[in-house]
Amino acid sequence: MEAVFAGNMEENVKTNPVVPPLEPVEVEVIQLFVQFARALGQPRSIAEIYGLLFASEKPLAMDTLIDRLNLSKGSASQGLKYLQDLGAVRTIYIAGDRRTHYEAVAELRKLAGRFLRQQILTHFEDTENRLNRIAGQTQKLSDEQQRHIAERIDLLRRWDRTGRRILPFVLKMLGGD
């Protein structure tokens, strides 16, 4: 391991001086993604990773994310995997460096599209089966209740169809950003 060299003595008392601390701008951008992720129920660490990559001009390696965001190896590795599966991050090859580098995919349509699919569409998928199954379990109920449940199931079927119709529309509106 190489000795840490002796410049930069004033600042960076506790942190490795080779790694520049986050700039105020970077902090702000990250915060923006963190609070948005919160609204969507996504973990903070993932938003931090995406945020820093989004703010960064050049692709970053996992090390850098770990050092600058104070993440554990585990979080960084898992977070990057998650973002990559989601298509929110892509890997970049950099000659002469064997570390994988990552950059943020900043196309809203791709991002939001995949997120909606993963988060919502999945759950629409088996709704139809479920509803059919429910429809076949009303024997024990009174006639009045059977009628009511039948109405409810119809309603849920309409909701399901409406939801499915909306998604592609939203995708189209996300356009080419």
Add this chain to the structure above:
Amino acid sequence: MEAVFAGNMEENVKTNPVVPPLEPVEVEVIQLFVQFARALGQPRSIAEIYGLLFASEKPLAMDTLIDRLNLSKGSASQGLKYLQDLGAVRTIYIAGDRRTHYEAVAELRKLAGRFLRQQILTHFEDTENRLNRIAGQTQKLSDEQQRHIAERIDLLRRWDRTGRRILPFVLKMLGGD
């Protein structure tokens, strides 16, 4: 307190025999809402309450929800409050019964509309301020980085505007279900 009466000896060994256990249909409907709520990051107990009210033909009092769903008083009270604030549940007055009764609001536009507003729109609100603040913090950066951050901020502004445009559109598509 009234003595529990002596019919229904076979079943209901442990549970209060006055309270009918959940029918299979009810269980299924509740499960549907529970798994959807999960996708949206909402607590299970709230989905259970809404689910049972949705399946029920007549309005239910808090007691009934507590007994049939095995909830604590606290959960029931808080859950109903949350649902009422969201507009997902309305109160019904029933003559000769001083308990408040609740029924599910089953209009998709109201439900989804309020949920989206509460969950998403709130977070769009201060984005503009945030972005302006960020834009005024780029002094310390290199020219190249400043240019890049400026581009990113522009992009975020476009995303913000796109998001705002989409919401009313979605609401319109939710139509009159």
Add this chain to the structure above:
DNA sequence: TATTTTGTTCAATTATTATTGAACAAAATA
């Protein structure tokens, strides 16, 4: 071949969120 670099995996820990239930209050009833 031995060592270092780069990264993954997953059990253990920590942090966060949901749920409970006891204490309390307000209104109705005895």
Add this chain to the structure above:
DNA sequence: TATTTTGTTCAATAATAATTGAACAAAATA
């Protein structure tokens, strides 16, 4: 007035989710 019913609040607890870090592996380098 005393008691019961109906409901709220909130500190304590339980359940869930996120994060850590140690153990491991594969590939590059010495």
